[in-house]
Amino acid sequence: MKVIRWLLGRLILLGNFVFSPRGIKRTAEQQQQIDEKAAKLALYQFEACPFCVKVRRAMKRQSVNIELRDAKSNAQHRQELETGGGKVKVPCLRIEDQQGVQWLYESSDIVTYLEKEFA
Numbered sequence: 001m002k003v004i005r006w007l008l009g010r011l012i013l014l015g016n017f018v019f020s021p022r023g024i025k026r027t028a029e030q031q032q033q034i035d036e037k038a039a040k041l042a043l044y045q046f047e048a049c050p051f052c053v054k055v056r057r058a059m060k061r062q063s064v065n066i067e068l069r070d071a072k073s074n075a076q077h078r079q080e081l082e083t084g085g086g087k088v089k090v091p092c093l094r095i096e097d098q099q100g101v102q103w104l105y106e107s108s109d110i111v112t113y114l115e116k117e118f119a
């Protein structure tokens with residue numbers, strides 16, 4: 001079972017690599033603004049999780065550079081996710097703003113958030 005899951009993960013990563021989406025092009029100033037905004041975000045994820053791949057593809061389409069935090073093999077990131085978000089489920093987007101810190105779960109909700117904020 002573990003081997004099948006591992007193989008499926010590699011297939012997903014390969015498909016993602018081969019059919020990688022194109023990012024939107026911005027001027028250097030526009031991209032800098034986006035990068036500054038994105039610096040307040042962090043994506044807790046597993047590399048080969050299909051839902052995480054879906055979010056990373058949305059980031060690529062929007063040309064948004066969000067710090068990726070591995071919640072599978074990095075014990076500190078896993079702990080942060082569990083303590084801050086309440087559960088170890090990925091993907092989860094950590095959003096820091098004037099109101100404080102929000103933890104957004106569910107890949108579809110994260111993609112909608114990215115499209116709203118960065119499209």
Ligand SMILES: N[C@@H](CCC(=O)N[C@@H](CS)C(=O)NCC(=O)O)C(=O)O
Pocket residue numbers: 046049050051088089090091105106107108
């Ligand atoms: N409906 C969720 C599914 C996320 C999901 O099932 N993630 C898996 C990894 S692929 C996970 O975190 N599993 C750990 C758990 O559920 O405890 C989404 O679209 O984000």
